[in-house]
Amino acid sequence: MPQQIKTLCWVGNIDGHLRLLDQTQLPVTLAYVDCRTVEDVSEAICSLRVRGAPAIGIAAAYGVCLAIQHAEHNIKLRACEACEYLAASRPTAVNLAWALDRMRYVLQQESVDNNSRELAKRLLGEACAIHQEDRQQCASIGRHGVKLLNSLPQGAGILTHCNTGALATGGDGTALAVIFALADAGAKPHVFVDETRPLLQGARLTAWELKQRGIEATLICDSMAAQVMKEGRVAACITGADRIAANGDTANKIGTYGVATLAQAHGIPFYVAAPTSTFDLTLDSGDLIPIEERGASEITCGFGKVTAPDQIAVYNPAFDVTPKELISAIVTELGVIQPVSTQEIANSVFIPERKVKVL
């Protein structure tokens, strides 16, 4: 991705604002949206102007900074309310809650005075740290993930679902970072991009990122994944994750579970790439992950044209859960978890415990 295109960035000092690349307009229009209030950030997250588990965590952290600008009283309370408000914007991706917990942790440090400038500085510092760490984690995920794929022949086909690149994170991505790293290593991968209905993040965003990077890509409808696997054109599948339970069950964009099931039926390895902030070790299994359901109109008139009869019932889960049995390995910024099991995850994933009080 050319340096000048930024998925999200903070503009200015503590009185500044959050600038987002409006992903709903891609790939046709490259437009930025400036968020100056916490409500702007919530709207951007809910309407998927910014999306991707790591990116919405970063955006939400910056949103807390916006919430206390111009406030002179009850600043900590106001920030806490913003955390609660933003946490409700999307339920499945745990990185959102994780980032907001980091902001809450700052708020409850006794050393932090309830003085607006000092607090605002500390909160913006934390949001920037989350952003900066994510950038580094993406690079590490890419580096570790390449180990899984570098035995594939030159030009090997890799299938991915949804968008997990620079547009989904603060850095180069998760699953796409692995593919970028593989390409950087000279392997010339050929990426099969599931279009990812209903919102077409694959067609609109992943295909666009791969073109920007000069990586060979073929766009397919989700219903064609089985066929390209059958044709022997897919050597591996790799996706991101929105929440990973303690046993390795992984929530990700709807359709991922189908891809993983098809991969197993064709003897193709299926990998997940995500930072450790995506793990929710409080949940024993994926059955406990809350799954967001979204509006019917995403399916019935998603292309700006009515494509289904009036009043038809619609089921539109935004995510599904892939059981650990279907996952060959999970790549994090710390390394490769393989086999995927509660024990291996407990051994590999270190998430600093931050006891967050409700103020």
Next chain:
Amino acid sequence: MPQQIKTLCWVGNIDGHLRLLDQTQLPVTLAYVDCRTVEDVSEAICSLRVRGAPAIGIAAAYGVCLAIQHAEHNIKLRACEACEYLAASRPTAVNLAWALDRMRYVLQQESVDNNSRELAKRLLGEACAIHQEDRQQCASIGRHGVKLLNSLPQGAGILTHCNTGALATGGDGTALAVIFALADAGAKPHVFVDETRPLLQGARLTAWELKQRGIEATLICDSMAAQVMKEGRVAACITGADRIAANGDTANKIGTYGVATLAQAHGIPFYVAAPTSTFDLTLDSGDLIPIEERGASEITCGFGKVTAPDQIAVYNPAFDVTPKELISAIVTELGVIQPVSTQEIANSVFIPERKVKVL
């Protein structure tokens, strides 16, 4: 489907024309298109104004009748050329070739004089017979198919892909005819309708037909089929077919092979419903079935809105082949073929041999 809505019909006498319900405009607009030349019919088939393997066979047969209107010389030759021209309009569905072979067979009967009125009458008679027989075959498919599903509990979930109803045939449909017959028997099925990218025949046509009939239906994206199966909401899958090889391998709308693979992974029976005219006993296996590839724009801007970056490579096979091992049974107008094997098919499918000479 209300009686007044006709998928296709011949209007008038031998000087009449073919009237088609323009399916590209459904479900928003109910518009008919009148085909007065063989070119009109070819355009309607190529652009999917009329689609569904049995329906395009019927439309093509009527198309031959249009080709010889107003002709006074070389009428047989002209009709033969029309057969060849129409046969090329779509390569996968064998019913098209089958119907045109029936028209060619009429042409080469020695008893038929090369007199335009007499020949036109005979050809229109044959086209009407193909249409009428298809109507009866749909009813028989429904009646036989119910035997496979009537042990399911009330309200059982049935998943289908693409459109296989009255809009796809001259009668009530193939796979949907089975569901209609099941509903008529009081079973209250709940149909999960795959939207069927890229052209959304499920969302636009199947959902519409089910609503017209008052059958409970839930529309899903193709990528959600695995999830509804995992949730235990699907008791059976049933689809149509565009060509069935001698061993039972079945070409059908792209995505069908994925559904069948997912059904097997979840222990759900997968059924195919089609008239015997869909069998191509000259092909030993599905590997030999020609698969139509369609234009990239169906995926990149299918609904009048650009949803992928410029110049992205696209793979758009219109069909895939489901191997017989994944098919629990095939329903035809003659009965149920189970297990699906070369032997059972040879015992069950009788296709009258019509040696067609090239004139």
